[in-house]
Amino acid sequence: MISLEGIHKHYTSDSRRLHVLKGVNLSIDDGEMVSIMGSSGSGKSTLLNILGLLDTYDQGAYQLGDTAISAGLSEVKAAQLRNRFIGFVFQSFNLLPFKSALENVALPLYYQKIGRKARNYRAEKLLDLVGLGERTKNMPNELSGGQKQRVAIARALITDPRMVLADEPTGALDSATTDDVMAVFKEVHRTGKTIVIVTHEHDIAEQTERLILLKDGQVER
């Protein structure tokens, strides 16, 4: 289970101190598929970054399974935990342009010091799972937006993470492709993964089990 209690986060921008998260409380069960919605500036991306250990919080408590995540978590420790427990899917895909689909998917395992052969074997399996078994050697610029996002999902899954965090995963896709990508998320969810999707699209939120609504730095419901 993932739980956040009284999470606060401030940013300083142009010498102004912004209070972005104002005591966020939430819990997400293992295997749950939730969406986080909120208007622009509500703090949903900040919340996702804290959940994904891409950013630290100032005050509160964060429990990721058995691991208590401290407010001043070091970058080294964060990198290790990210690599083991969390898979990311970004709106802009964030694939490395000079690596093929297969190599992009396999990359997180490189940082776990897993050999190339084993990495590629697992990456091929996952690309098969997201329906891109035939495109393993394609470079990102040879793939459509939907295909790129499916590669990103496969990459997020390769370390067998506890949860997958997706930041506006369909934001750059047309509606047909959005459906494809959501189908993949649902498929992944059926394997028991926790999935957290930040979105501003109601259609997407409705396809998840629970909606967490953020307003002005707090969970409204």
Place this chain on the structure above:
Amino acid sequence: MSLDALQEVWFTLNQNRLRTFLTAFGVFWGIFMLVLLLGVGQGLKNGIEQSFSSDVRTSMWISSNKTSLPYRGLPQGRHIKLQESDVDFLKNQFTEINIIAAEEPLGSNFRADIYITYGQQSGSFSVLGAGANYFKIKKNQNYHYGRRLNDFDEADARKVVVVGTKVAERLFGNEYNPIGHQIAINGVSVKIVGVFYDSGWEGRMSERIYMPLAAFQKTFGKGQNIGSIAVVPHNGVDNIALSERILGMLKERHKISPQDNTALRLFDLAKETEEINNTFAGIGLFLWFVGLGTLMAGIVGISNIMIISVKERTREIGIRKALGARPRQIIYTILSESLLVTLIAGYVGLVLSVGLLGLYNWMTNEIGLELPYFSHPEVDIHIAIVALLVLVCVGAVAGLVPSWQAARISPIEAMREEA
């Protein structure tokens, strides 16, 4: 570095070929030019050194000419002839003298104008009588066959000669050993006992024939006159001061005005050597300056490219961090890339430049290519390796600073960078 890490580094480099090429070329060019310039400098130095004769470097040669001033009732324009007795006189007067020897040419001292024959073969060469101890001064002569002239040859006035390689080649062909054969000098038969190579005047001193002075004087009716006296002082003696005193004494002996600067001529090899060495020290310094300048340009080039490269890759670094790369791994990856590029490019630069110098040496040996005052360019490989290591270290440090900064930046901010 593991094979897997090496593959990852190679893969990234291969995918960013222009950037890799630019970095590599900076390193390559820096090392290539430095080694080449140092090699050329050494080649020039070797070339000049080869053109020195094989005489002891501290030797002084005194020869005589016409007087330019009247003195004690004697007119100007008088021909001064040095005598063999002058040699004994100077030896007794100056304890500073280590070796002293006399030399007398048959014709001109500097022109190869004596007709020499062997069977049907003939040629014109210089012939000189060489007094006792003469070959202690020509100590760097390289004997291809036989031996030097010695004290017994002189004492017994033997009609034997040593000939230069060019004489032997002309009369006997390239590979033939002429020891024991008789050649005729102006019709007089003499036996060859040695064949030498003398690098002086770019090898033209190997067109000479030397005969013991006693036999020479007898054979060619030369009396006691000698053309030159060679003096080698003991170590630590000031050549200039000694030469002034010797000239003063000889002027007195031969009734030459102390102000007459043309009647006796002095060639001080030590002074000549020093002047040439100073010139080459200057050229060497200049080549180092240019070489280091090129190296510096390479260093600045690598630094710039590394900084730009890391900046360009901020987003990539952010993605890698989000996927679990630790800061150390980011730094390690970037450093490995820059080290691999600089090492390979530097190595290629080193090999190519050393190869080019080697090619020149090969062409010199195999096809006889020769440039004047340039010989056997070579480079102290230690200097080249140190230069390469400096470049590699600088490349590493140049990459370290921006990659350390990039590794510290938060992945979210890094991923916000435009691709």
